[in-house]
Amino acid sequence: MSRRTSPFIEADLVARLLQRDERAFLWLYQHYSLSLGRAIQLLVHNEEQTRDLLQDVFVKIWTNLGRYDAGKGRLYTWMLNVARNTALDALRSGKAKKRVDATQMLFFTENTIQIIDQQCHTNAINIDTIGLRTLLTKLPPSHSQLIDLIYLNGYTQQEAADELKIPVGTVKTRLQATLQELRRAM
Structure with a gap:
């Protein structure tokens, strides 16, 4: 958790995020986007790509929060790994810009973040399926x-x-x- 005074304790924050509480997600974005963006920037060295990857990271956090296990580490550590892995994947693939999946996009307004997820019934990559x-x-x-x-x-x-x-x-x-x-x- 951030050292700043927080309206959430970490377990409560995670519970709210799992319940798809947009206010909690907005708080998460406001308190962690700068730090995660810096971590991405250290790897990709490109401001535009950093912004694109940061958006991808927050979409991944929103969609994969169920994979976070508090018993294995703090939420920030997990999010930092998501950010680092997303940036490294973009570098490894040689893509100048990693694009957000068209079925999931973040829209930022002054006081809210809206997540559009049209992927209700699509199949995610399953590691068991790929062997x-x-x-x-x-x-x-x-x-x-x-x-x-x-x-x-x-x-x-x-x-x-x-x-x-x-x-x-x-x-x-x-x-x-x-x-x-x-x-x-x-």
Whole structure:
């Protein structure tokens, strides 16, 4: 949570967001957009792309908040991982601008944020469908656990190391070996 005085405690904020409370989302945007925007800017070095990616990030936060687990870390850490991963995905794909899914858009007015979500009955990408879960079962448990924590649950390498009670260097080494093994398997 922000160090500023907050009308919400984190658990209450998350509960309100899960109930699709637009006032809570507006508060979240007002208090975290600058910080998340700076994190994106450090990676993409482009102001226009930063704004586009920040919008994508808040759409992802709105649509994927059900994946946030307070037992695994703070809301800000989870949102920062969403922002970082969105920026890295844009860089990896080589796209100059990452575009918001046409079915989901944020509209900002002076006092509100409106989220248009026309995706009521579309199928999201399911990692079970694309075969990732099957590949993970073929890995040693210590390696599949890292992929699950870092890539599927948004942990940082340090958070994963803390969770697994192993040195961060071990996390980095195992992660590199695991990614190479997954590339060969695909």
